[in-house]
Amino acid sequence: MTFPLGPFPASExxxxxxxxxxxxxxYQKLMSEPDYKRFIHDYGIESPEDAASFIKSKSLARFAAQGVGLWLVELKETGEPVGICGLVVRKELKYPDLGFAFHSDYRGKGYGREAGQAVLDFCTKELNLRTLCAITHPDNDRSANLLTKLGFEASGQRHLAEIDSTANYYVWKLRYVEAGLG
Structure with missing residues (x-):
C-alpha cells in the first residue's frame, strides 16, 4: 500500500x-520519555546521533516506501515541535495504523486530539481511505481514550510480530451521517 507524498495534514x-x-x-527528548519507552517502544535512543539514524532509517524510510509515516507535528505559531502523528503501514494489519506520540510538556492541551482529527480528515479527503486501525499498549488508557474520542472502536487484541507484543486493536470507519449516504 503506497500513497502520494504530500500534501500533509493541517489543523488550526x-x-x-x-x-x-x-x-x-x-526525537531524542521524545523517545527517551518513560511513557514512550513503556507504551510504544524503547529504541535505545541515547544521543542525537542515534535519533538522527532513527529518523533516516525508520521515519523517512517509511515515507519513501509508502508515502505516509509519522509526521513531525509542530505549533504553527512558533514552529516548536510537540510530537509525531500519522499513519504506519504494517504488513500484519489490514488497514493503515494511526500512530501518535506527544512530548509530556504538551499533553493535556488538546494537541493529540487535534492532530488525530487532522490525520483522519486528511485520510478521507486526500487519500480516500474509509477505514483505519490503531494499536495501543494494553495499559495505555490515555491513548485508548483519545482513540475513542476520535471515533475508533475497540476490536479485541492483536499479537504483532513486528513489535513482538500483543496490543489492543481499534478500528475507525468513515460514517456518512447525511441521509441517504449510509
Whole structure:
C-alpha cells in the first residue's frame, strides 16, 4: 500500500511536516520519555546521533516506501515541535495504523486530539481511505481514550510480530451521517 507524498495534514494550531535530521534533539527528548519507552517502544535512543539514524532509517524510510509515516507535528505559531502523528503501514494489519506520540510538556492541551482529527480528515479527503486501525499498549488508557474520542472502536487484541507484543486493536470507519449516504 503506497500513497502520494504530500500534501500533509493541517489543523488550526498545528503544522505537519516530514521529519529531518535537524529534528534529532527533539526525537531524542521524545523517545527517551518513560511513557514512550513503556507504551510504544524503547529504541535505545541515547544521543542525537542515534535519533538522527532513527529518523533516516525508520521515519523517512517509511515515507519513501509508502508515502505516509509519522509526521513531525509542530505549533504553527512558533514552529516548536510537540510530537509525531500519522499513519504506519504494517504488513500484519489490514488497514493503515494511526500512530501518535506527544512530548509530556504538551499533553493535556488538546494537541493529540487535534492532530488525530487532522490525520483522519486528511485520510478521507486526500487519500480516500474509509477505514483505519490503531494499536495501543494494553495499559495505555490515555491513548485508548483519545482513540475513542476520535471515533475508533475497540476490536479485541492483536499479537504483532513486528513489535513482538500483543496490543489492543481499534478500528475507525468513515460514517456518512447525511441521509441517504449510509
Amino acid at each position: 494550531r498545528l503544522r505537519f511536516r516530514l521529519p529531518s535530521l535537524n529534528d534529532a534533539a527533539f
